[in-house]
Amino acid sequence: xxxxxxxxxxxxxxxxxxxxxxxxxxxxxxxxxxxxxxxxxxxxxxxxxxxxxxxxxxxxxxxxxxxxxxxxxxxxxxxxxxxxxxxxxxxxxxxxxxxxxxxxxxxxxxxx
Amino acid sequence: xxxxxxxxxxxxxxxxxxxxxxxxxxxxxxxxxxxxxxxxxxxxxxxxxxxxxxxxxxxxxxxxxxxxxxxxxxxxxxxxxxxxxxxxxxxxxxxxxxxxxxxxxxxxxxxxxxxxxxxx
Numbered sequence: 001x002x003x004x005x006x007x008x009x010x011x012x013x014x015x016x017x018x019x020x021x022x023x024x025x026x027x028x029x030x031x032x033x034x035x036x037x038x039x040x041x042x043x044x045x046x047x048x049x050x051x052x053x054x055x056x057x058x059x060x061x062x063x064x065x066x067x068x069x070x071x072x073x074x075x076x077x078x079x080x081x082x083x084x085x086x087x088x089x090x091x092x093x094x095x096x097x098x099x100x101x102x103x104x105x106x107x108x109x110x111x112x
Numbered sequence: 113x114x115x116x117x118x119x120x121x122x123x124x125x126x127x128x129x130x131x132x133x134x135x136x137x138x139x140x141x142x143x144x145x146x147x148x149x150x151x152x153x154x155x156x157x158x159x160x161x162x163x164x165x166x167x168x169x170x171x172x173x174x175x176x177x178x179x180x181x182x183x184x185x186x187x188x189x190x191x192x193x194x195x196x197x198x199x200x201x202x203x204x205x206x207x208x209x210x211x212x213x214x215x216x217x218x219x220x221x222x223x224x225x226x227x228x229x230x231x232x
Contacts, residue, residue: 004155036223041228042225042226043205043223043224043225044205044223045223046222046223049220091156098144098221100146100156100221102155102156102157103155104155
């Protein structure tokens with residue numbers, strides 16, 4: 001059974017700092033891994049999707065990496081801004097399935 | 113493109129009543145939609161997979177008679193929480209997969225904005 005863990009559960013940083021969010025998964029047989037942003041009381045905004053054959057994906061100040069063999073993914077946020085404050089979720093899609101298994105998320109606060 | 117809507121965004125109901133939540137794909141057709149539930153400070157948990165024109169597939173531990181799913185068209189799936197109780201209070205989120213993308217490993221699910229259910 002796939003389990004997805006995100007560390008830390010919460011993170012507070014000053015504006016402008018670069019930061020890394022971590023995601024680990026127990027079953028490496030995944031199709032892809034996806035990072036989402038969730039604002040309080042809101043739905044999910046997809047940030048980056050990394051296919052199992054890829055090592056990383058970039059979008060603006062965001063860079064996500066994937067290491068299937070070690071069961072890890074990281075989300076790197078450069079030059080953080082207060083508007084980046086949100087909960088970041090990672091989700092692994094199981095091979096042979098459409099099921100997404102989510103972590104509990106990392107709540108990020110960027111202080112002005 | 114790839115917009116998914118949910119209605120209502122928020123609902124408060126009395127214990128014992130039934131509540132229907134709609135999930136619509138606005139600019140694409142979705143043969144498959146997914147229903148998730150999120151309790152406070154917890155991760156999203158898949159409840160069921162909704163397939164157009166056929167019965168939904170429920171995850172282990174989810175009562176199919178309590179959470180009725182109907183996927184009558186390629187753009188609409190509904191989740192009805194029957195005889196709701198306070199423990200059913202949660203954030204319900206749906207997602208949809210574009211019919212044209214198939215079930216291959218490169219497809220992506222698009223998420224709705226969620227529905228906050230509060231049962232008094």
